[in-house]
Amino acid sequence: xxxYHPGKLDWIAHGCPVEGxxxxxxxxxxxxxxxxxxxxxxxxxxxxxxxxxxxxxxFGLVVSPGGVLLGRLRSSMLDCDPRLRxxxxxxxxxxxxxxxxxxxxxxxxxxxxxxxxxxxxxxEGELIGVAARSELEAASARSS
Numbered sequence: 818x819x820x821y822h823p824g825k826l827d828w829i830a831h832g833c834p835v836e837g838x839x840x841x842x843x844x845x846x847x848x849x850x851x852x853x854x855x856x857x858x859x860x861x862x863x864x865x866x867x868x869x870x871x872x873x874x875x876f877g878l879v880v881s882p883g884g885v886l887l888g889r890l891r892s893s894m895l896d897c898d899p900r901l902r903x904x905x906x907x908x909x910x911x912x913x914x915x916x917x918x919x920x921x922x923x924x925x926x927x928x929x930x931x932x933x934x935x936x937x938x939x940x941e942g943e944l945i946g947v948a949a950r951s952e953l954e955a956a957s958a959r960s961s
Contacts, residue, residue, distance in 0.1 A: 843956040846916025851946035863899025921957035
């Protein structure tokens with residue numbers, strides 16, 4: 818057992834102000850969209866699917882009552898019995914990034930994997946939002 822004492826990286830990962838040569842470099846957290854559809858584990862897929870259809874994002878995110886990210890519901894997964902619960906069809910534990918990561922670096926990672934969105938969480942796993950690869954790439958090109 819040990820006592821955790823937050824350090825510099827924890828400070829940065831929580832979006833606190835920083836100084837230095839890379840302080841002005843665009844970060845993923847600068848491009849967060851927080852209007853992504855969210856739901857709980859027990860929410861019915863039919864209801865969540867209707868909200869996803871009217872959303873600009875092709876997915877919804879499953880969160881705990883405390884806001885911790887638990888899974889993703891891709892729109893392609895929702896062609897099923899609308900009475901099913903989110904936990905029955907979700908993709909558990911999707912990959913996430915922290916808001917302090919470089920926009921250029923995450924844009925490259927997303928491009929290599931042919932992904933369009935980054936899911937952003939706090940170090941505690943709480944959902945912050947999503948960032949579009951296209952916006953990260955554009956910001957990276959402007960700052961080069």
